[in-house]
Amino acid sequence: MAEIVLKSLAHTYSTNPQSAEDYAIRHMEHVWDQGGAYALLGPSGCGKSTLLNIISGLLAPTEGDVLFDGHRVNELPPEERNIAQVFQFPVIYDTMTVFDNLAFPLRNMNTPEYRVKPKVLEVADILELTPLLSRKAKNLTADEKQKVSMGRGLVRDDVTAILFDEPLTVIDPQLKWKLRRKLKEIHERFNITMIYVTHDQLEASTFADKIAVMYEGQVVQFGTPRELFETPAHTFVGYFIGSPGMNFFELHYDHNTAYFGEHPLPLNNAYLAALRQAESRNVKLGIRPEFVEVSTTDEPGTVAVQNKHLQDLGTYAILTFSLNQQTFKARLPEDHPPLGETVYIRFPDDKLSLYVDEYRVEVDHE
Ligand code: ADP
Ligand code: MG
Numbered sequence: 001m002a003e004i005v006l007k008s009l010a011h012t013y014s015t016n017p018q019s020a021e022d023y024a025i026r027h028m029e030h031v032w033d034q035g036g037a038y039a040l041l042g043p044s045g046c047g048k049s050t051l052l053n054i055i056s057g058l059l060a061p062t063e064g065d066v067l068f069d070g071h072r073v074n075e076l077p078p079e080e081r082n083i084a085q086v087f088q089f090p091v092i093y094d095t096m097t098v099f100d101n102l103a104f105p106l107r108n109m110n111t112p113e114y115r116v117k118p119k120v121l122e123v124a125d126i127l128e129l130t131p132l133l134s135r136k137a138k139n140l141t142a143d144e145k146q147k148v149s150m151g152r153g154l155v156r157d158d159v160t161a162i163l164f165d166e167p168l169t170v171i172d173p174q175l176k177w178k179l180r181r182k183l184k185e186i187h188e189r190f191n192i193t194m195i196y197v198t199h200d201q202l203e204a205s206t207f208a209d210k211i212a213v214m215y216e217g218q219v220v221q222f223g224t225p226r227e228l229f230e231t232p233a234h235t236f237v238g239y240f241i242g243s244p245g246m247n248f249f250e251l252h253y254d255h256n257t258a259y260f261g262e263h264p265l266p267l268n269n270a271y272l273a274a275l276r277q278a279e280s281r282n283v284k285l286g287i288r289p290e291f292v293e294v295s296t297t298d299e300p301g302t303v304a305v306q307n308k309h310l311q312d313l314g315t316y317a318i319l320t321f322s323l324n325q326q327t328f329k330a331r332l333p334e335d336h337p338p339l340g341e342t343v344y345i346r347f348p349d350d351k352l353s354l355y356v357d358e359y360r361v362e363v364d365h366e
Contacts, residue, residue: 002069002160004032004055004193009064011050024050025061026217032161032195034069037187039204040197042214043240048197051214052163055195056083068160084162086153088169090145094138098129101137102151109156123151126182142170150179154186161193168203180207201241213237229288235358238286244318246286247328248355251275253283260285261324266301268349270364275354284355291351292330294319295344296337302344310339321345 011025020026024047032038040048053059055066057078065072073081084105092101102120111119124130127147132140137148146167153162164183168176184207187194196207204211205225212219213228213236220234221227232238238246251258251265253275258265265285267275275283295302308327309320312334319330321343330345354361 002193003034004161005065005067005070006030006051006055007065007067009054009061009066011047011054011059011061011063020217023062023217025054028064028218030212030219030222032193034193035191036193037184037207037209038193038195039208039211040195040214041199041201041204041211041240043199046214047217048199048214049165052085052165052195052197055161056085056163057081058085082158082160084153084156084159086150086162086164086167088166090142090149090170092137092145092148092152094136096137097134098124098137098140098148099133101148102129102133102155105152105156109158119155119157123155126154126186127151127179143172143175146170147179150183157190157192159192161195164194164196166197166199176203177206183207213240215240231360232286232353233360235284235286235355238288238353242288242290244289244329244331246288246353247292248284248286249324249326249328251283251285252281253278263324271349271352271354274356274361274363278356278361280357282357284358285347286353286355287347287351289318289329289331291348292328293346293348294330294332294336294339295346296339298344299346302346304342305345307339307341307343319343 006028009025009028010023012023014022017023040051042048050059054061057076060074066074099120102123103116106116106119124133127150129147129151132144137145140148150167168179171179180203198204210222210224211228212222215234215236221232221237228237228241232241232246235248238248249260251260256272258267258272258275298304303323305321305323307319308322311318315334317332317334317336319332319339321328321330354363
């Protein structure tokens, strides 16, 4: 078991990279602490599999180092890195029984047979594979095969880490939920570092204590599900996490006043100071739909907006309104009062986040 450090890491599949876009991993510094349950979350193509394959040694990075407990492992082949990896599609031996498939990684390490059996039985029990142990793998359903594949990843408890690359893609939704709980249980029992790749925020937050959000080849935030929700470090995190995602609007700053389009915004001095210091003109404010205050009457500090659409989703509702020709969303509790065509909204200062060049700038709320 080990701490995994990625140092000045970059990777390109191109033989002649011209620009940042040619890199699948764009200059990354990252530390996975020993024993954590982590998710690596991001859209398709952002570099998640590339990163896992670099950690496991299937891929040699173009630049930078991979360190396990401070030791550089770049030159070590996958077998010597002591990492278990579970892929999106089952990797099993069709002609072997389920038992022999599960036993394979242990026998491969010359584990004595008296220790193989209890371990295989334990993993089979957790994954509910016990009744299938004597069956040939080729006769299993797709779900069952993937469970065997996961079992092969979980059977050794002497590994440095277990990497899961979207392992539940082929599993049906109900079983998916159950298997995720199982993985969490296994993590708690064996305290092995686990990195779970997914593009699904719900999957990430039910499995992981800490989530690394990846975007265009970089980890743009590493935090608890709560941190990702409350203080998204990058506009992409605001947009990707939450349902619906964060609202963003562009600001411009002129003569000590911040404007949204033509409208001056009543921002406090801390924001104005941060805006004064910003060296870019790419400046945005973000607010989560949950934090937009909506009222039916014209209260002090509110702005009148058109109610464009109200979608009732059972336990909550989503209001779509427009302000300054831009569409915003607000999330309302199910017991919200009936809304007319005009509603009055307010963006509380302390719930706004300021982004300069897409990264969040800390502002003291007065
Ligand atoms: P993810 O797992 O997040 O979907 P990948 O790591 O598979 O992302 O891919 C990251 C980027 O690298 C994508 O643009 C993808 O097209 C590219 N890529 C992945 N594998 C290869 C490969 N073997 N050869 C060339 N380009 C690749
Ligand atoms: Mg992938």
